[in-house]
Amino acid sequence: MGRSGPGGHELSLQQDSSSALLLNHYISFFNSLLFSHCPSQTLQKIRMATSPRQLVDLHSGVTHTRIGIWDLYEERGKGLPRRPDSSILKTIVQIRDNMPYVVRMFKEILNIRRVRMLLPSFLVVQVLDSLIPAVSLWCDGQLLRLVETMMETSTVDTTVVIHVAVGRVTCAVASHLLRHIQRRMEIPINMSIRQFYTRHVFHSMARLDLPTFTDSAVRQQLGFVTRPRNMHVETSLAWEVVQDLASLATTTTTMISQFFVLFTVLQKQQDGPLLMILGFSQSILRWYRTQSSVDSFSGMGVWAATTTNNDYIRMQGLQVLTFSPSHRKELVAGNLSEYITSQFCESALRLGDDAGDFNEVYEAHSMRKFPSITTILRETMPELPQIAFMLNAVRRPTTVPLSFASLQLIEHVSDSLISTYLSPYRVFNLTAKFAGLRNLYELKNVQNKVMDGTERFPGNQQSLISGISVEFRNVSFQYSDEERYALRDVSFRIEASQLCVIVGGNGSGKSTILKLISRIYDPTEGTILIDNRDIKTFRLADLRAAMSILFQDYTHFPLSIGENIGLGNPGLAQDDDKIHEAAKMGGARDFIEELPDGFSTYIDRPVKDQYANLPAGVTVADDWYSGVRNMGGLRTSTVSGLSGGQNQRLALSRTFMRSLVTDKDSSAGMLVFDEPSASLDPTAENDLFENLRKLKGSKTIIFSTHRFGNLTRHADLILYMDESVQEQGTHDELLKKGGEYARIWNIQAKPFL
Numbered sequence: 030m031g032r033s034g035p036g037g038h039e040l041s042l043q044q045d046s047s048s049a050l051l052l053n054h055y056i057s058f059f060n061s062l063l064f065s066h067c068p069s070q071t072l073q074k075i076r077m078a079t080s081p082r083q084l085v086d087l088h089s090g091v092t093h094t095r096i097g098i099w100d101l102y103e104e105r106g107k108g109l110p111r112r113p114d115s116s117i118l119k120t121i122v123q124i125r126d127n128m129p130y131v132v133r134m135f136k137e138i139l140n141i142r143r144v145r146m147l148l149p150s151f152l153v154v155q156v157l158d159s160l161i162p163a164v165s166l167w168c169d170g171q172l173l174r175l176v177e178t179m180m181e182t183s184t185v186d187t188t189v190v191i192h193v194a195v196g197r198v199t200c201a202v203a204s205h206l207l208r209h210i211q212r213r214m215e216i217p218i219n220m221s222i223r224q225f226y227t228r229h230v231f232h233s234m235a236r237l238d239l240p241t242f243t244d245s246a247v248r249q250q251l252g253f254v255t256r257p258r259n260m261h262v263e264t265s266l267a268w269e270v271v272q273d274l275a276s277l278a279t280t281t282t283t284m285i286s287q288f289f290v291l292f293t294v295l296q297k298q299q300d301g302p303l304l305m306i307l308g309f310s311q312s313i314l315r316w317y318r319t320q321s322s323v324d325s326f327s328g329m330g331v332w333a334a335t336t337t338n339n340d341y342i343r344m345q346g347l348q349v350l351t352f353s354p355s356h357r358k359e360l361v362a363g364n365l366s367e368y369i370t371s372q373f374c375e376s377a378l379r380l381g382d383d384a385g386d387f388n389e390v391y392e393a394h395s396m397r398k399f400p401s402i403t404t405i406l407r408e409t410m411p412e413l414p415q416i417a418f419m420l421n422a423v424r425r426p427t428t429v430p431l432s433f434a435s436l437q438l439i440e441h442v443s444d445s446l447i448s449t450y451l452s453p454y455r456v457f458n459l460t461a462k463f464a465g466l467r468n469l470y471e472l473k474n475v476q477n478k479v480m481d482g483t484e485r486f487p488g489n490q491q492s493l494i495s496g497i498s499v500e501f502r503n504v505s506f507q508y509s510d511e512e513r514y515a516l517r518d519v520s521f522r523i524e525a526s527q528l529c530v531i532v533g534g535n536g537s538g539k540s541t542i543l544k545l546i547s548r549i550y551d552p553t554e555g556t557i558l559i560d561n562r563d564i565k566t567f568r569l570a571d572l573r574a575a576m577s578i579l580f581q582d583y584t585h586f587p588l589s590i591g592e593n594i595g596l597g598n599p600g601l602a603q604d605d606d607k608i609h610e611a612a613k614m615g616g617a618r619d620f621i622e623e624l625p626d627g628f629s630t631y632i633d634r635p636v637k638d639q640y641a642n643l644p645a646g647v648t649v650a651d652d653w654y655s656g657v658r659n660m661g662g663l664r665t666s667t668v669s670g671l672s673g674g675q676n677q678r679l680a681l682s683r684t685f686m687r688s689l690v691t692d693k694d695s696s697a698g699m700l701v702f703d704e705p706s707a708s709l710d711p712t713a714e715n716d717l718f719e720n721l722r723k724l725k726g727s728k729t730i731i732f733s734t735h736r737f738g739n740l741t742r743h744a745d746l747i748l749y750m751d752e753s754v755q756e757q758g759t760h761d762e763l764l765k766k767g768g769e770y771a772r773i774w775n776i777q778a779k780p781f782l
């Protein structure tokens with residue numbers, strides 16, 4: 030367990046391992062009793078696990094501690110700030126900087142009619158509520174006076190007793206009523222504010238392009254603004270700020286009024302000042318005790334923990350494999366259950382019971398140490414005022430009951446005072462919320478990375494009828510944070526109304542070309558020309574309206590099937606006839622019409638029906654709910670999963686929405702398909718190719734695929750990709766060339782022709 034210099038570390042670990050070998054045989058034996066459901070041969074295979082604990086200096090300042098299966102590395106003395114930007118000065122500066130956003134928020138929410146009507150009344154009710162503790166304290170003070178008179182004269186003043194009783198009951202009833210009224214007003218205020226800011230955030234987010242939306246800094250900004258703030262009630266950030274500020278103001282009112290009452294009550298008491306000092310110092314010492322214990326963990330400084338224990342890592346992996354629904358299909362089909370159970374048991378036995386997650390293991394480890402003298406002293410300090418009180422009581426025993434009651438009263442007030450004003454969390458919380466408000470307002474100023482152009486496209490709408498030309502000139506592209514180039518020095522030209530098929534292996538850059546054509550990204554180097562002009566000069570909205578793109582990783586929107594298709598052309602998204610026509614073109618109409626709600630069916634409805642708490646084992650389909658479900662027309666579920674091919678037909682229908690509805694309405698001059706036929710059955714694939722061949726000559730079609738088949742033979746241009754364009758030409762030219770394209774064609778397509 031001793032320290033050693035660098036290099037001695039591994040050696041001493043091994044020594045410890047061997048000395049623990051015998052012990053672990055016994056551990057394994059006991060474990061075998063525990064894990065009796067594990068196969069017997071498992072037990073024979075068990076090797077020894079050791080949990081040596083060592084403290085070894087790796088290099089100056091960094092210590093390594095072995096805690097069970099975990100390796101903890103600490104850089105002592107290099108304290109991390111307890112919270113980022115936690116200095117008082119920084120906090121004040123942050124609050125000052127963010128104040129304009131808070132003022133703006135107040136102005137805006139007061140423009141909402143319902144809020145303008147309810148918020149002032151809400152604040153008045155809150156202030157009234159905050160005065161109740163002072164009234165209640167006054168009643169307590171009257172009780173103290175009663176005790177005092179009782180001790181002096183041995184009589185009880187019944188009028189005071191009645192006053193106190195009535196006062197207390199009134200306080201309780203008033204408090205309950207005021208809270209009820211607050212809650213009643215709070216819900217509609219919150220709903221109105223939330224609606225207002227949801228619209229604001231929705232607009233700011235919907236306009237973001239892909240590189241900006243996926244940028245980590247933007248995601249952080251979005252996260253703070255959009256994450257659900259409360260598990261049960263979805264409150265808005267703005268409302269939280271209002272609530273926090275109001276609560277700060279009302280707590281201050283409570284404190285001042287309580288102080289005033291306390292002062293009035295105690296000034297008539299002989300040892301009042303002493304009791305004040307004792308009561309407050311007790312609260313401060315108690316606060317200090319809790320603060321110090323909060324400090325102790327962060328006092329560890331910079332640290333990191335890891336485990337290299339294969340058994341532990343594998344056990345975690347096996348648990349995920351077993352409990353996650355996403356692996357269940359393969360687990361069952363692969364007949365894996367017996368194997369993974371035996372593997373899990375083996376690893377569990379080797380590990381023993383002391384392996385757990387780092388926090389648990391660390392806690393167990395730190396509990397072994399005895400508390401230090403300073404910790405014990407710190408724990409006992411809050412008792413000192415009580416001792417002083419008792420010493421004083423010995424001097425004047427007759428005042429004990431009254432002084433004791435007063436002391437309790439003072440402590441109650443001082444405890445809540447200190448926890449309110451000395452709590453750093455409250456201040457930091459408010460500062461963080463102010464910063465969140467700033468993020469919320471700044472969201473609409475986030476600049477998209479793909480800059481918009483200024484020129485209209487096309488200059489003449491009629492020109493789209495004969496397609497769009499595309500040219501890549503020495504284009505290279507790197508995804509952000511990737512070292513590798515996805516495309517390197519790519520050059521080609523597709524003339525207007527040509528059919529171009531891009532082929533190549535996985536990761537060869539086919540999809541990336543399509544993303545650059547639609548300006549999802551801009552090239553890192555080189556230029557893309559559309560109709561002989563730099564693509565960056567055109568307005569993005571025009572460019573995208575002139576193209577119809579089907580991405581490989583097509584997703585369904587959480588909307589109805591009809592709207593999913595309709596959104597292929599937002600201008601016609603409400604036109605049912607066109608949607609049906611597009612569905613027919615995509616080969617989806619027949620199966621959609623068989624669905625329970627036809628084109629109105631949701632594949633995965635974003636709002637779930639609510640049912641009374643289901644007892645274990647009872648499903649929604651059971652009789653209990655049939656009455657309400659039949660009456661309300663509730664369905665057991667939305668459409669349960671579509672096949673891969675049906676999904677692809679929906680995707681094609683969405684693409685056809687823009688391009689093929691009717692020639693008159695069609696605004697797209699270019700159709701771009703990224704591997705659209707992989708899951709289609711042969712008939713559907715054939716229908717698709719027929720449709721595309723018919724369009725040849727009137728629209729530019731770019732089609733990316735792994736499959737060398739019918740379409741490549743009809744292509745005006747084939748690009749064979751592997752990071753850059755390896756071969757290009759027509760089918761016959763490339764076959765004649767006898768390169769990679771010809772080789773793969775011979776393997777893949779020729780035997781079927």
Ligand SMILES: Nc1ncnc2c1ncn2[C@@H]1O[C@H](COP(=O)(O)OP(=O)(O)OP(=O)(O)O)[C@@H](O)[C@H]1O
Nearest residue numbers: 508511515533534535536537538539540541542581
């Ligand atoms: N969003 C991304 N972020 C980082 N790298 C990416 C991203 N998308 C693709 N890549 C990388 O860029 C390269 C080209 O990918 P691309 O998707 O263009 O290939 P592909 O030819 O379409 O492949 P496949 O046939 O498998 O669909 C690959 O190395 C891939 O890993």
